[in-house]
Amino acid sequence: MIHETIVTTAACDGRPHIAPMGARYEGDFVILSPFRPSVTLDNIVASRAAVLNFTTDVRIFAGCVTHCATDWPTLAASRVASVRLAESLAHAELELDDLRDDKERPVLRMKCVHRENHAPFGGFNRAQAAVVEGAILVSRLFMLPADKVDREMAYLQIAIDKTAGEAELTAWHWLTAAIARHRENLAASGGPAAELVSH
Ligand SMILES: Cc1cc2nc3c(=O)[nH]c(=O)nc-3n(C[C@H](O)[C@H](O)[C@H](O)COP(=O)(O)O)c2cc1C
Structure with missing residues (x-):
């Protein structure tokens, strides 16, 4: 099962990066599969961290893929070297556990080390x-x-x-x-x- 989320990462200089990405859950682990080239991949390899943001604000999905709106407000993550969306229903903080490299689509196995809930889910739309x-x-x-x-x-x-x-x-x-x-x-x-x- 794949869940569509917003993955936030930080570059070495702290610059936030926001990308819609599918996530698979395996117990406490999250599997991400970014296609190369990917800023998300580069940031995760460098910082060994990422945040999964759970949001119903679909402007973020559309804004990122169309490049119409890519600079959504972020805050520092609580436990990992990354950022999270300032507005979301919840987020999960991840640390890189294993990288299965591939020239097209590496597989990142990330361990969930922290979760926070921020707002209730209002139902499907x-x-x-x-x-x-x-x-x-x-x-x-x-x-x-x-x-x-x-x-x-x-x-x-x-x-x-x-x-x-x-x-x-x-x-x-x-x-x-x-x-x-x-x-x-x-x-x-x-x-x-x-x-x-x-x-
Ligand atoms: C709902 C949704 C899910 C996506 N899932 C993935 C994914 O699992 N892997 C991927 O490489 N790109 C995925 N994309 C496309 C990326 O968001 C887009 O290509 C983005 O630019 C990734 O590259 P970046 O890491 O350089 O930002 C998805 C896009 C949408 C709208």
């Missing part, structure tokens, strides 16, 4: 799930056929229309604008013609 799915599509635009992206975005739009609040609408706008930008860039560079999304 379909628009939030739709934004997370849309963010995954946007992070793979370079490898997905345009018609598949259009079909999936059209389906996800239903949940947005029915259940989104302000934050989800903002996030969704960043995603659709990123898809349009990607296609404009492709067209400008003479790549495969692609229709612009209409939403």
Whole structure:
């Protein structure tokens, strides 16, 4: 089972880095699998630490993958050499236990050494799930056929229309604008013609 989280890390100079990333849980251990190249990977190797942030603010997922908003407020972690999101429902602080290296996708086994809860979970929201799915599509635009992206975005739009609040609408706008930008860039560079999304 994979949980979609926000991983925060700190560079050697303390600069925070924020990236959506899938996490698998194995007891007290968390498995992360960043594709190279990855700032998250570099920071974890250097600091041997990371934080998993559990948040329903899907603007962070969409903001990071579209580069529309990447500097979300962070605070120093309590126990490890990393940062955490200032606003989250909860976070888990991790230390690197083992690195299985790979030229494409190393596997990081991290030990959870500290947890904090900050706010209650308010329940599932379909628009939030739709934004997370849309963010995954946007992070793979370079490898997905345009018609598949259009079909999936059209389906996800239903949940947005029915259940989104302000934050989800903002996030969704960043995603659709990123898809349009990607296609404009492709067209400008003479790549495969692609229709612009209409939403
Ligand atoms: C929900 C979600 C889950 C993701 N999971 C992963 C992951 O497990 N591994 C990965 O390399 N990238 C994942 N990505 C894409 C990264 O967030 C994105 O490529 C990011 O730039 C990672 O590189 P960085 O460490 O240099 O920031 C995910 C994106 C989303 C929206």
